[in-house]
Amino acid sequence: MLSTSRFRLTITKPFIFFSVIMILKSYLAWVVIFDDVMPWKPLMTEIPFIWLVFSLIEMFASKRKLTIYMCVNLLLTAIFFAAIMYYKYYGVIVTYHALEQVNQVTAVSNSVFSLMDPYYLLIFTDIIVLFVLLWRSDRVKKWKIRHTKKEKRKFVPIVFILSLMLCLFQIMPNRASMNEIVKAQEMGILNYEAYTIFQKENTELADADMITQNKINELKQTPPPTEPLLQGAAKGKNLIIIQMESYQNFLMNLSIDGKEITPNMNKLAQESLYFPNFFQNVGQGNTSDAEFVVNTSFYIPPRGAATQHYADRELPSLPRLLGNEGYESATFHTNVVEFWNRAELYKALGSGVIMTNRSSAKMTNCSSVHPTTHFMPGLRRY
Incomplete structure (x- = not known):
């Protein structure tokens, strides 16, 4: 007891x-x-x-x-x-x-x-x-x-x-x-x-003056091609980048009982340039990080989303490069622009027109978006 x-x-x-x-x-x-x-x-x-x-x-x-x-x-x-x-x-x-x-x-x-x-x-x-x-x-x-x-x-x-x-x-x-x-x-x-x-992160920043394209080429040991395969392929044309979420390469050209799983994507890939070797960066920003990488070619930050760390500055980007060639840029996204701070990201990338699900909801027909000299960094379907 x-x-x-x-x-x-x-x-x-x-x-x-x-x-x-x-x-x-x-x-x-x-x-x-x-x-x-x-x-x-x-x-x-x-x-x-x-x-x-x-x-x-x-x-x-x-x-x-x-x-x-x-x-x-x-x-x-x-x-x-x-x-x-x-x-x-x-x-x-x-x-x-x-x-x-x-x-x-x-x-x-x-x-x-x-x-x-x-x-x-x-x-x-x-x-x-x-x-x-x-x-x-x-x-x-x-x-x-x-x-x-x-x-x-x-x-x-x-x-x-x-x-x-x-x-x-x-x-x-x-x-x-x-x-x-x-x-x-x-x-x-x-x-x-x-x-x-x-924990303390001891990050040593390299001197920017020490990083040159010649040193990068020397380090990579990849001689530049004398005649790049795709050089000038899009000259004088509109450039549209379609970026899909949760979509993997194995679905392309795959058939079940003789029927293609993704017939429209197969046709698009055949009629345009298709890049199957784009690998996900292991980051916390997910799709917004993917947009960041496509438009800048930069690595994502080790922690947090790129949109949270880099959206407060003017980024060297594909829209800006195309802008120097006389292109106008636009971004079409089917989610709200506030998600992953995309409003600030698109400004940092230099995208001119931004259309999201709120603005595109007013469209009754996709043909209302006429082909002009527009660049689309992201067009997704969730």
Whole structure:
């Protein structure tokens, strides 16, 4: 009887109670994100960070200790849930840089919800239950009052130091890993999030005067062709670039039971120039990054979308090159121009006319867009 009551008293201590809850949530996140999860791995990688935070609460919190525990519980739960959903959508681990993209969520909300399994929401169950019980249950209110004092035992600082050492032990050896998913798996999701916040990027900028076309050619060791194959192929013609989303090369000229899957695209490819070796850059801007690359030939930024980093400047671009040859430029896009900050991107690229789904909705016939000297950086169909 005494041992049972002692066990009940121990398990109801906020430090132990919320540790058990967070371990269960970490297992849920790991099962969704990582393959071949070893049972001990989430426990060894996530619990040190959790205890590191909980030790701080025990050492410094008093009257509002349980409230702080619940706030930390909510924060860590949100991180795990964001990691799950971001991985399901992008296939990478979320970091604090994704906060720059929060305003894009509403535009892709249908896709996000389609990726959500109902059991993901179980991660919030304890928060809802505890909130209701704290509001209605006298027993839980007494539990809250009983644990308002600071923990005076000497083991709390020891737990803090050991947890900090374990966190560093997991972070330091894995910093050089090039695979972000492997890095998060070896560090632990929470350690990885902390690491991305505190890491310093030592980027050394090269002297622009040292970068010349001759040095680039020498480095690439690719002699320029004496007679470029396509030189002058579009001289005096209108240039239309059709850029498709979520469309892969294997569909081209593919037939099922003798019927072509993409007959119109096959005809377009035969009657124009088709570039099958355009590979997706692994970035967070997705389609907007693809437009950026096509129009500038630049690499995308290592974090965030190009539209968020480079849209505030005048970019050397294909529309501007064509403008020097007397062309006017226009962009036709079937989504809202605010999505991925495209309004600013098109201005930075020097595109003259911008038409989106709002403006094109007034058109009753596609033939109302007469062929003129227009350049279309993007024409998509979602």
